[in-house]
Amino acid sequence: MKTVDVVEIKNGFKVRGTFSSAEMQRRMASLRLFMGTSDIDAILFISPHNINYYSDLFAYSMGRHYGLAVTQQHSTTISPSIAYGQPYRRSFGENLVYTDWEPDGFFRAAKRLLSGMKRIGIEFDQVTLELRRKLEEIVPGAELVDVGAAVRRTRLIKSAEEIELVRIGARVAEVGATACLDLLEEGLPEHEAALASTNAMVREIARRLPHAEIRGTWTWFQSATNTDGAFTPTTTRRIQRGDILGLKCFPAIAGYCTALERTLFLGEPSPRARALWEANCGVYRQALECIRPGVRCSAIAQDIEAFYAEAGLLDFRGAGYGHCFGAWSQAQGLETSLELRRDEDTLLEPGMLVSLEPTITVPYGADGAGGYRENNLVIVGEKGGECLLAFPVGPTANTVSCPGKQAGAASG
Helix, strand or coil, rough: CCCCCCCCCCCCCCCCCCCCCCHHHHHHHHHHHHHHHHCCCCECCCCCHHHHHHHCCCCCCCCCCCEECCCCCEEEEEHHHHHHCCHHHHHHCEEECCCCCCCCHHHHHHHHHCCCEEEECCCCCCCHHHHHHHHHHHHCCEEEEEEEHHHHHCCCCCHHHHHHHHHHHHHHHHHHHHHHHHHHHCCEHHHHHHHHHHHHHHHHHHHHHCCCCCCCCCEEEEEEEHHHHCCCCCCCEEEEEEEEEEEECCCCCCEEEEEEEEEEEEECCCCCHHHHHHECCCCCCCCCCCCCCCCCCHHHHHHHHHHHHHHHHHHHHHCCCCCCCCCECHHHHHHHHHHCCCCCCCCCCCCEEEECCCCCEEEECCCCEEEEEECEEEEEEECCCEECCCCCCCCHHHECCCCCCCCCCCCC
16 A cells, blocks of 8 residues: 655644744745845755744654755745644644655655755754755755854844743743742742742743643752752752752743743851852842943953952852843754853844843852852843843842741732
8 A cells, every 4th residue: 555655734724823924924034035145045944943933833853853944935844744733733834744654754855845956055053964964865966055053143133023922921930930939938849849830830821822832831940959050950859948949930932932040048048148149149230231232242251250250259150141032942942152151252232132140159068058040031222231020139039938938929
């Protein structure tokens, strides 16, 4: 019996997109202008972030490739049959499905869309050697050129609709932080605090954006030694009186992630811990004044290091001081050219969106040991930066009484 390896599955109806049709058309027009001026006939994206940005499809690969093929006439997502009709319903543009009945179904679908193209753009930072070899086999004679860096730069300036979505995400993050603080008490496991935050954020997303897909939102809640790393997983450890706590709320809306990160203490911190906490909050406030158009990321990083040196905390500083926000999540990459690091010279421009998150980590065994981290999301404007998070920082607001519960609430 003959099997079908590539098929269209138009199951159901197109859903309401995250962004307006005009916004998506603007993105495609910008991409096609770049293709025209670069003499590129087609682009095949495989990264979750570019697929998301140009099609509104937020894709987890789970062992099967997703793609987006763009020409001057068409944009078509490529998805595995296990996803069935959801990619068609969500995609801005067309959709092509490949099955597992024959090997290399993804490449068979890509061949159907790319045949006859002479110059094809791919993301060199995303394509493995094996994937590139197979692409060369399906489009023999075509030249594969890198578009990763160029396309990444186009995502750095956020549209009005993107900024509005991130504003909503900031409010959602504050709801999650409030839910967590309201629950905190001695003996509570880290995972229960994280669950309370995540559940509150998911419900708030559903309330504010009932047409949005609900997936990808998470919270990292850490205590004591577990606060030392930004990405330390939540555990079952029960929090104790005097613990330093790390709260990191990440609401995700259609692949657009925002973040709220705060240091907390359960009960009064030691004098040394309080001094460290207040000093890091001081660096945070000073650094916020540095974010403005015309300043390079590297210069902001150097200023932050100078603030830490002045506070006597340079040896405790973290690896980085902030990064971009927008179309990213646990499954998607960041625009690395917009990180606040000494080796990144990108010039800030109006419309860019960066996080500021100065961090210090005091090693285990020392008075005040733990990781201290505060953050804000900042939109670069014509004259300065606009902070999106109003949730308070520092000991006055975020020292949780023990026993008892914190009364602080999000604003907005």
